[in-house]
Amino acid sequence: MDVLLLDESEFGFGMGRDDIQTWDSLAVVAISVGIDEEFGYHFSPEEAMGIKGVPDIIALLESKGISFAE
Amino acid sequence: MKIINSSTLKADYSDVQHAWTSKNAFCLVSDTGSRISVKKLIFAQEPFLQSNHFAFLTSGSTGEPRLIVGDKTRSESLVKTIHTAQSADEVKTTICTLPISYSYAFINQWLWAFVMQRNFVATSGFSRPDALKEVIQNSENSMLCLVASQLSMFRKFFERTSFPKVIRVNFAGESFPQEQMNFVSSLFPNAQVFNNYGCTEAMPRLTIRHAMASGDSSNIGRPLRGVELRTDSHGRLLFRSPYSAVASVGPCGVHKYQDCDWIETGDMGEQLPDGSWRVNGRSNEVFKRFGEKVSIAQVVGELRFGWDGSIVGYACDDANGEPGWVLVASPEPDKAQVRALLLALRERYTRAHWPIRVESMESIPRLPNGKVDLVGVRLDENKKLHWRQRI
Numbered sequence: 001m002d003v004l005l006l007d008e009s010e011f012g013f014g015m016g017r018d019d020i021q022t023w024d025s026l027a028v029v030a031i032s033v034g035i036d037e038e039f040g041y042h043f044s045p046e047e048a049m050g051i052k053g054v055p056d057i058i059a060l061l062e063s064k065g066i067s068f069a070e
Numbered sequence: 071m072k073i074i075n076s077s078t079l080k081a082d083y084s085d086v087q088h089a090w091t092s093k094n095a096f097c098l099v100s101d102t103g104s105r106i107s108v109k110k111l112i113f114a115q116e117p118f119l120q121s122n123h124f125a126f127l128t129s130g131s132t133g134e135p136r137l138i139v140g141d142k143t144r145s146e147s148l149v150k151t152i153h154t155a156q157s158a159d160e161v162k163t164t165i166c167t168l169p170i171s172y173s174y175a176f177i178n179q180w181l182w183a184f185v186m187q188r189n190f191v192a193t194s195g196f197s198r199p200d201a202l203k204e205v206i207q208n209s210e211n212s213m214l215c216l217v218a219s220q221l222s223m224f225r226k227f228f229e230r231t232s233f234p235k236v237i238r239v240n241f242a243g244e245s246f247p248q249e250q251m252n253f254v255s256s257l258f259p260n261a262q263v264f265n266n267y268g269c270t271e272a273m274p275r276l277t278i279r280h281a282m283a284s285g286d287s288s289n290i291g292r293p294l295r296g297v298e299l300r301t302d303s304h305g306r307l308l309f310r311s312p313y314s315a316v317a318s319v320g321p322c323g324v325h326k327y328q329d330c331d332w333i334e335t336g337d338m339g340e341q342l343p344d345g346s347w348r349v350n351g352r353s354n355e356v357f358k359r360f361g362e363k364v365s366i367a368q369v370v371g372e373l374r375f376g377w378d379g380s381i382v383g384y385a386c387d388d389a390n391g392e393p394g395w396v397l398v399a400s401p402e403p404d405k406a407q408v409r410a411l412l413l414a415l416r417e418r419y420t421r422a423h424w425p426i427r428v429e430s431m432e433s434i435p436r437l438p439n440g441k442v443d444l445v446g447v448r449l450d451e452n453k454k455l456h457w458r459q460r461i
Contacts, residue, residue: 003460005416005424007409026360026421026461033460 003030016053031057039066071119072096076171083192086170086180090124090142097125097137100171100438123316126173128270137319138173140273148275148313149182151294155278156264158182161238162211163189167202167220172439173274174242178215178266196220199227206233213238214258217440218247222380224257234260242266242274244441245367248287249375265290267349269335271327272297273315276335277347287371288348290339299339299347300332306353307339308332338365355385357393362422366395369415369423373397376414377407380434384448388426388461397425398447399456400434408456421459428457 001011004022017023028051032043035057041064043051051057061067072094079085089096119125124145125137153159164183168175170192183190191209193202206212212235236258241247246265247254254263263281267290268274276299279291293299298310310332317326327333338350350356351367358364366383373381380400388394403411408428415424431453435446447453 002457005412007413022416022421024421030421030460037460 003027003034013054013058016055017051019053035061041066071125074098076100076169079170079192081192083170083180083190087184090181090184093121095119095121095123095125097127098171098176099127100169125319126171126176126270128173135320138270138273138315139317139319141316144313144316145177145181145273146185148273148294149177149185151296151313152178152266152275152278153182153186155294156238156240156262158186158213158238160211161188161213163191163209164213164215165191165193165205165209167193167195167214167216168440169438172243173270174215174217174266174439177274178240178242179213196223196227199223203228203231206236208235210235212236213240214261215240215242217241217243218245218250219380219434219436219440219442221247221250221253225253228257232256233258236261239263240266242268243439245371245374246279246281246287246290248281248285251281254281267291267347269337271315271318271333272309272311272335273313275313276309276311279346284346286348287374288350288368289342290347290349292346299341301339301341302332305338305340305350305356307335307337307347307349309335355383355395357385359393360422362420364393364395364423369395369419369425370397372418373411373414376410377403379403382434382442382444382447383425384444386426386448388459390461392461394426394459396427396429398434398453399428399430401432402430402454403456412457424459426459426461427455429453429455 001008004020004027028048032048036042039061041061047060072089074085074089074096076098077100122142123139124142125139128136128138164179166175166179170176170180180190191205193205195202214236216239218241237260239258239261265279265281266275268276275294276297277290277293279289283291296312300308302308314333315327317324336353338353338356340348340350342348351365355366366385370381370383377399381397383395383397386394386396431450435443437443
């Protein structure tokens, strides 16, 4: 939400890239940096470019053994 | 050259009048420190400073002292031009709330009063608010020359007061407070309000705009009679003026201006389809970020409409060396207010225009002439971080 400047009421865990106007190419970089800072995992460029929405981020983190719920 | 310290002037300003009408050149400074800077600057340049010259010491927010040298005849012509442009015939008194060593206060007020034979009333500004209130309330058909930051003091001390005897109010020196025009109208219900644009090198006026002629705070109106404006290929705003300074004196020596010279205002600008001009920020505060042209002044100007306190921005590269800027709000915003600022940014601008950080200070430092001290803002180590871009 912080990276995409979304209000709490606007955010949903099922949201896709197309649902969020501020999810532009720079946002991809910002999300990657944010994930690195918050969860200690650095997306590869391919991973970052493959993200199509919030569910992809959660799935990717979980596949690396990072529980998003925590 | 005679150096006149504005803080030790005689009550009737007769020493200023004597300096203006005497053969010697003179320089107005605001304190003893500036006096030393002036002495250093004029030491080797004395032969150039002729009898019809006068000078101001300017350092803006750069900290580099320079003398801007004016010509008395040219400046007297300017005040007559301003007088006509503002239809100021009915003004009887001008009330000064700024240091007279500031070119705006000196030319638009003291010199105007001297040339047009009106009353000049010096005040201690908001260091003595009661005295200021009394003067403004009691002076018939008066004119004020303000900087936008003084409106917060009017709000603090005179929130529910109105001054019906004020008939002209000028703003200059920093961004025009278009977003506060309702408050200005309640303070001065009978005043015509003007945005005056210029710079010390212009000595100091270039354009004028009536407050109601545009809703855009960056619109500076049209050039005064005789003044020409243009932009160069980089969008920098340049001027030629029959009233401009004749030279600047810096540590590297004297730079004389010729009448045919185009002089930089230090701002970026553009001419609008209706012929008026718009300023897009200081030259060093307009830059390309990720390929998009970003103007700090433009973004900050729009955000001011939704924020009761002060908002300023200063240029700052991000961690990758890409040009960016930092937004500083005062007083400290709560979480909801930060959110509102960020949402306002999101609504109006793409990410490249967003600040790299949002910070706050208890109060925004000001220079003696009321302008924001951006160096002070930048260097203050007690700023509080509220948000940052993760880039």
